[in-house]
Each structure stands twice: as C-alpha cells, then as structure tokens.
Amino acid sequence: MKDCVFCNPSLEPKQNVIMSNDYCMFLLLEQAQIEGNQLEGAGLIVPREHRETAFDLTIEEWKATYSLLQDVKRYLDEKCHPHGYNLGWNCGEVGGQHIFHSHFHVIPRYSDEPLAGKGIRYMFKSSENRRKNS
Template sequence: MYVESNCVFCEPKLEADQKIILSNDYCMFLQLDQARIKGVKLEGAGLIVPKTHRQTAFDLSLEEWQATYELLPHVKKYIDETYQPDGYNLGWNCGEISGQHIPHAHLHVLPRYADEPLAGKGIRYMFKNDKNERKGFTGLNWNK
C-alpha cells in the first residue's frame, strides 16, 4: 500500500480535527469535527477515501471501487441515524480545475436538509447557472 507521508488522507492524524468514522480493508470514511456540529453548512458531511494514495477516482483499483461501494450504505446508515438528512449529494472532484484541492481521490458524501436556502438544487446547479457560462459561448440553454 502506497501512502504519501504529508497527505492528510493517507495519514489522517495529520489533520487534528479529522476522524475516521468507518473503514474497511481498502477505504475509510473521514469526517471533520466541525461537520459533526448541528446546523452548520456541511452538517454530517464526510469523505470516503482509499487507504492507498490515488490521485483521482480514475486511478482507483477494482478492489477500491468495490470497497467504496460496500462502505457507502454503512456511511448512509451512520449519517441517517446521526443527522437525519432529507437527501444527499455524492461527488468526485478530479483535478484542480474541478475543485480537487487535495490530490488524493475522495468521494464527497454531502447530506442535504429541507431547510437549506438551496434545497432542491443539485450538483448540476453551478453548471446550469448563467454565472458559470464560458466566455464566448452562446449555445444551449441548460436552465430548463
């Protein structure tokens, strides 16, 4: 198993506020202490990360994909019982342009709540937003 000594996902103890909540042979579910506070923006949110250092989701082994798949329902059960969300967003950011700020693959597990100002807005919302239109392109209308 390859680990980067300065990576906060390879070495979770490097981030003092980060806890391993659940794990299996190939991956773990991490959660920051502030995500465990009722009412915060990312209440209940966490990440499923492979234990071996992988740059993006495209680099995961078949075993790591399977382990992520197997851990996800346990993560959902934990979040459902602890935070009682009304829905979820799941997502991978792959590469700096997509918003991946830590170069270790991680699946965002984001509980959503009916009382959020943006309730009902999914992960495509930012892409459908006119403020995110690429310069010089006046094509399709995705806002339907």
C-alpha cells in the first residue's frame, strides 16, 4: 500500500503522529492543532497494518485501539479541554468512508459550537435523509 496516507503517514506532510503503540497510531492534521479551530483536537486512530474497515481489525488491533483511545482522551482533555466527544467509524463508500484504510474518528466537542448537543445521529434523523421507500 505505497500510496496509502495511513500506511505511510509521511505522504501527508500536514499530518502528525501524536502518539502510538505497537498496533496503531493517533494522527492529527496541523489545522486540528490550532486552538479555537472548528475541529480543534479532532484526529484519527489508525491501525499500522492496512485494514480496509473496522470489520477487518484483529483482536489485538481492537485492544490496542481501545488502549490508545484512553491515552488520546487524557491528552486531549489536558490540551484542548473539550466538553464532550463524538467517536466513530465510517465503513464503506455508502457509510461515508473516503480513505479505504480503517480509521477511528476522535472528535472533541465544545459547548460554544453552533451544533453543540447534536450527536452523530443528528444528520441521519433529518428529513433530508429520508429514504425513498419510507
């Protein structure tokens, strides 16, 4: 996977490995490191090995993701002081996945956001997302 930006983080110069363990890494884009930015602190936990979706992770990778998530939360709580979090995986094209290397979104949320209090299901419950057969 020579062209994969998660297998080879150096391919994306604005992406930084903030912390890692034997099986996965926490990546932040430079813009997510700017205080007060819309996605301040938002990053991704990705497996070191190329796995297309979360469904392809090994047990070891799941455990390592959980362990790294705890470290990431401590880091973000100290550095960014969020008031909540959204966590999630996009799997498959229809599920919103655009880079086909599994990646777990860690998105700090802040009480001064216009959409504070709106969770990950907010857009799905919108009438604009009503299926044709319903």
